Amino acid sequence: MNTYKIGVIRVLTTEDPELLNLHGRLLEQYYPMFQTVSRCIPDQWEGIHDDATMAAGVPKVVAMARQMYEEGFDAIIVSCAGDPGVAQARAEVPIPVIGGGESTATLARFYGGKVGTLGITADIPEAYPRILGDALIPEAGIGEGVRSALDLMTPAGREATMAAARHQQELGAQVLALSCTGMATIGIAPFIRDELGIPVLDPVLCEGAVTLFELLRRAQQPAPAQN
Incomplete structure (x- = not known):
């Protein structure tokens, strides 16, 4: 079975490792082929729940997604139903970026x-x-x-x-x-x-299911022709 390194971005800032890693552990339970690493964006102690916290959070999500791509992750899950920074991160990195919403x-x-x-x-x-x-x-x-x-x-x-x-x-x-x-x-x-x-x-x-589907879909695409 192939394994995939999945970056999980939490938009609720926390210093509690149990809370930080909870969604990643659930994803690994649901999808045993996932190996997750969870990180939270900084200075969002109440998460993202209105226009102001969304505006503050989006660039942080994009920056973290870019860093995870550079570190070699196979896909990124922004574990928030508001999908903050998902569209913007997709424009920045070539790997799947999946939002909860x-x-x-x-x-x-x-x-x-x-x-x-x-x-x-x-x-x-x-x-x-x-x-x-x-x-x-x-x-x-x-x-x-x-x-x-x-x-x-x-x-x-x-x-x-x-x-x-x-x-x-x-x-x-x-x-x-x-x-x-x-x-x-x-x-x-x-x-x-x-x-x-x-x-x-x-x-x-749901975000795990869509991530797995997109990884498998991309794996089925033919490799680019060599010149």
């Missing part, structure tokens, strides 16, 4: 029906309406009092998120596309699935 929205289309979201912002990340169109429930799913990934890690934040998931189903959601990778950090997807009885897409699982 694009991946989750794309795979949500597989199930058909109405798709609800569940995240940490009152605005749904850009990739979801762009990819899902009319299939997307336009009201963002967000737990009361939840404003950053840190809030998800509290009992109150978790319960508020469960309540928001139930409300998305009341609005007609037949699929839930989680719109914050912090949902993977707290491992909430299977609990929502078991309570609501509908598919719940974990962004970390």
